[in-house]
Amino acid sequence: MNAAVVSQEGTPVASNVAFVSNWKLPALAASEVLVKTEASALNHLDLWV
Numbered sequence: 001m002n003a004a005v006v007s008q009e010g011t012p013v014a015s016n017v018a019f020v021s022n023w024k025l026p027a028l029a030a031s032e033v034l035v036k037t038e039a040s041a042l043n044h045l046d047l048w049v
Helices: 044-048
Strands: 003-006 017-020
């Protein structure tokens, strides 16, 4: 699974983000589901939320 992992908040944001292509799938409880996302968008405002 691919993931963009934010290690800590603060600036500069680019140095706090790691792009990982071998992120392990999470263990799911009986009442949970895993949703496959094909694409998503990131707006600059998302960096401030």
